[in-house]
Amino acid sequence: MKPAPFDYRSPATLDDVVTALAEQPGARVLAGGQSLLPALARRALRPPLLVDLRAVPGLDRIDRTSQATLFIGARVTQRQIERDHALAGECPLLAETIRRVGHPQTRTRGTLVGGLAHADPAAELPALLVALDGVVHARGPRGDRRIGADAFYLGPGRTALAPDEVAVAVEIPSATTTPSPAVPTGTPGDAGGGTDDTGDLAVGGACVEVAPRATVALCGALATVARRADGTVAAARIALFGVAARPVRARRAERAVLDGGPLDPALIALLTREDLDAARAADAELPDGEGGTNGASGTNGAAGAGADGGDYCREVAGELVHRAIDRALVAAR
Amino acid sequence: MSEHPVEVTVNGTRHRLDVPARLSLADLLREHLGLTGTHLGCEQGRCGSCTVLLSGEPVRGCLVLAVQADGAEVTTVEGVAADGTLDRVQSALREHHGLQCGFCTPGIVLTLRHLLDLPAPPGRDDLVAALDGHLCRCTGYVNILRAAESLIGPAPSERS
Ligand SMILES: Cc1cc2nc3c(=O)[nH]c(=O)nc-3n(C[C@@H](O)[C@H](O)[C@H](O)COP(=O)(O)OP(=O)(O)OC[C@H]3O[C@@H](n4cnc5c(N)ncnc54)[C@H](O)[C@@H]3O)c2cc1C
Ligand code: FES
Ligand code: FES
Numbered sequence: 432m433k434p435a436p437f438d439y440r441s442p443a444t445l446d447d448v449v450t451a452l453a454e455q456p457g458a459r460v461l462a463g464g465q466s467l468l469p470a471l472a473r474r475a476l477r478p479p480l481l482v483d484l485r486a487v488p489g490l491d492r493i494d495r496t497s498q499a500t501l502f503i504g505a506r507v508t509q510r511q512i513e514r515d516h517a518l519a520g521e522c523p524l525l526a527e528t529i530r531r532v533g534h535p536q537t538r539t540r541g542t543l544v545g546g547l548a549h550a551d552p553a554a555e556l557p558a559l560l561v562a563l564d565g566v567v568h569a570r571g572p573r574g575d576r577r578i579g580a581d582a583f584y585l586g587p588g589r590t591a592l593a594p595d596e597v598a599v600a601v602e603i604p605s606a607t608t609t610p611s612p613a614v615p616t617g618t619p620g621d622a623g624g625g626t627d628d629t630g631d632l633a634v635g636g637a638c639v640e641v642a643p644r645a646t647v648a649l650c651g652a653l654a655t656v657a658r659r660a661d662g663t664v665a666a667a668r669i670a671l672f673g674v675a676a677r678p679v680r681a682r683r684a685e686r687a688v689l690d691g692g693p694l695d696p697a698l699i700a701l702l703t704r705e706d707l708d709a710a711r712a713a714d715a716e717l718p719d720g721e722g723g724t725n726g727a728s729g730t731n732g733a734a735g736a737g738a739d740g741g742d743y744c745r746e747v748a749g750e751l752v753h754r755a756i757d758r759a760l761v762a763a764r
Numbered sequence: 765m766s767e768h769p770v771e772v773t774v775n776g777t778r779h780r781l782d783v784p785a786r787l788s789l790a791d792l793l794r795e796h797l798g799l800t801g802t803h804l805g806c807e808q809g810r811c812g813s814c815t816v817l818l819s820g821e822p823v824r825g826c827l828v829l830a831v832q833a834d835g836a837e838v839t840t841v842e843g844v845a846a847d848g849t850l851d852r853v854q855s856a857l858r859e860h861h862g863l864q865c866g867f868c869t870p871g872i873v874l875t876l877r878h879l880l881d882l883p884a885p886p887g888r889d890d891l892v893a894a895l896d897g898h899l900c901r902c903t904g905y906v907n908i909l910r911a912a913e914s915l916i917g918p919a920p921s922e923r924s
Binding site: 432433434435436437438439441461464465468469471472473481483485510533534535536537539540 | 766786788791809815818821822828829831875896
């Protein structure tokens, strides 16, 4: 099927993008088009106007600060990330996860930030934002703001971005400092319990999926850990996709990893179940998605299972988390 | 809805046209330029039959708007064997029975062409990952993979 007619603009500045979005209700940002164009072809969406980011300079950059924080611009393609070999060391989870998104032919065009904004709860990228504790930098008519991963997702295809806001970049706390500020790391004053011992940390990440076919996953778990030289864990973050209306952060399992000791699969499964129950209770409180969705479901293969992957995915979630942590810990040695 | 000017270089020939915003690159090639070697199956990014090279990289022709290709170079299957002689990807597919109806073949030819042109020679895993982006209803893939494998690594032992 062909998309319904729409108008197209490709402004040369970010402010003109915002103005175009604000002037035309229902207008959509076009990044790589790998999720938006299929939704238009299915006529799941009929926006009057697409505002393309392709002519906005500067958005195609991967920047690093002296604190080794990464900034990935809104036009950085998944292919660019794949080809940036330094990134694999800086942020192993990012490198590992990107390879699993779609196909080489879709990664040529698809962007990381577009995948975050698309907010498909059965896709890897939103869970990646949560696992990496990323921060979305946005610009709108009311100015610039930063939105943390834990506040970004509001439901399938729904984010905290207003219709006239554009995501400019995603900030990823550097791999070596990828801390879990929201998770207590040991007792206060505990030597090395903080996250400022960055120099000695080894970081590992892992993405473990249930994929009935080679590249399209039903659900999965992403884990990133940072270990000190003595092997103890300084930071751990875990996120699940395909199990709820939004990516789910496995906080209880994170805490178990931080506490150290051998990982008991049964305990991780129990904790993950509690995390899922808490996430689903929170999802039930979400406001209805009137007009806010991206036509997200169905572009990522999990269509048949519904956005949350169904009972099967919830059943295996604990095991996915266990395997992801296990592999991330090994990778961080 | 308004028309938008587009300038694209396809297989070395430059074209200037005015197109509606919703026109895909694949439809531009097929409907406006008469290059029907680029096939359309699903038109939703799933099957890979519309694969062409955009600035040298493989893309889904159905998931790129024609207006987004403004200023770019495009290679289609017609540009692969421009002089009428099959190139080595095409010859390998032919020799290994890597096609039957041929609907998926143009996209596969371009995906493999791109892999072979990369600075680092592709491994078997790269071939599998790249071919995973293509659906074929006929061959069962084994012969496509054999054809691809014949193009990399140690030359297959001479057959007489
Ligand atoms: C065959 C196929 C398989 C795929 N498999 C996977 C998979 O396994 N895992 C996965 O995670 N994804 C998968 N995807 C989707 C992935 O390829 C997309 O690249 C990604 O989800 C969206 O990125 P994009 O740049 O193409 O965004 P677009 O399609 O351009 O945009 C997606 C949505 O985000 C909005 N948007 C984009 N950029 C911004 C911005 N800067 N600010 C505000 N809003 C914005 C758009 O308005 C739109 O609603 C698949 C797609 C296809 C076609
Ligand atoms: S027609 Fe483009 S992927 Fe199927
Ligand atoms: S040869 Fe018929 S679809 Fe591949």
